Amino acid sequence: MKNLMETLRQHGIQPTPQRLEVARYILECDRHFSAEQALSIVLERCPTISRATVYNTLNILVEKGLVAARVLTEGAVVFDSRVARHHHLIDTETGEIHDVDWGALKVSGTRSLADFEVQEYHVVLKGRKKQ
Amino acid sequence: MKNLMETLRQHGIQPTPQRLEVARYILECDRHFSAEQALSIVLERCPTISRATVYNTLNILVEKGLVAARVLTEGAVVFDSRVARHHHLIDTETGEIHDVDWGALKVSGTRSLADFEVQEYHVVLKGRKKQ
DNA sequence: GATCATCTTTAGACTTAGTCTAAGTCCATG
DNA sequence: CATGGACTTAGACTAAGTCTAAAGATGATC
Numbered sequence A, B: 001m002k003n004l005m006e007t008l009r010q011h012g013i014q015p016t017p018q019r020l021e022v023a024r025y026i027l028e029c030d031r032h033f034s035a036e037q038a039l040s041i042v043l044e045r046c047p048t049i050s051r052a053t054v055y056n057t058l059n060i061l062v063e064k065g066l067v068a069a070r071v072l073t074e075g076a077v078v079f080d081s082r083v084a085r086h087h088h089l090i091d092t093e094t095g096e097i098h099d100v101d102w103g104a105l106k107v108s109g110t111r112s113l114a115d116f117e118v119q120e121y122h123v124v125l126k127g128r129k130k131q
Numbered sequence C: 001g002a003t004c005a006t007c008t009t010t011a012g013a014c015t016t017a018g019t020c021t022a023a024g025t026c027c028a029t030g
Numbered sequence D: 001c002a003t004g005g006a007c008t009t010a011g012a013c014t015a016a017g018t019c020t021a022a023a024g025a026t027g028a029t030c
Helices: A002-010 A017-028 A035-045 A051-063 B002-010 B017-028 B035-045 B051-063
Strands: A068-070 A078-080 A087-091 A097-100 A106-108 A116-129 B068-070 B078-080 B087-091 B097-100 B106-108 B116-129
Touching (some): A002 A017, A017 A035, A017 A051, A035 A051, A051 A068, A087 B116, B002 B017, B017 B035, B017 B051, B035 B051, B051 B068
Parallel strands (some): B087 B116
Antiparallel strands (some): A068 A078, A087 A097, B087 B097
């Protein structure tokens, strides 16, 4: 908890009790989560926290680079506490999102796109468990 | 219009006037569109069409493989009348979605993902126009 | 051509994710 | 103690999308 506060401070985020609870949730949860999932779990420990505070906190964390926001599935933004780049595999049967290490795939050709400067990219795969 | 009806029939879709209007919109519009965009344009020609019909029609077209539904941006599913596989580049300044031909990028490694059978994949790039 | 089951459309209620707002709380500082 | 800034809160609001129940259109069959 001490280091959580430190981490927030180091990134210029005032560590309030509410923000700490959100941060704690992020560390303890399954790495991919939606804002509504975060809200419902944080509410158990901090019953008066408001939806706006959770959304604000998540947005601040994304802005500061501590968490990534990804558009992978319909309906809700997926937050991801792993900010290092990697690819994603979506299980078409369960909807689960799995990581694919950056090194597992190689993409070539991104340098040669006419007129565009590519800032980032990743591969989105869809598939299902074998058997 | 004759061939529109034919196309729908060939895919087992009963060609109603409402469905034809939606199909016509898809052919005439900019290839990437949201359901709400489709609704608002189709309403101009067919003022009594309901939101549910537009959504139902789009979902049927996706089911039958005539249109693709993609999760690329926050907030709304992007429909795409180009169903052949290709990659996408999202302009980080304008939010516009550009196509990247399948052959322009090469992805290797998708065969060797432990335990998973990859059904499809594509690369999502983010970038901005040079200069 | 009349009947009936089936398919389709409609308006509007509903749900869910997410943002906005206005008022209140909590400090720190002069 | 007054002021102001940063933060939180409840709840209103918005936008995308689904659902429902009733009405309307269609097609097959006799």
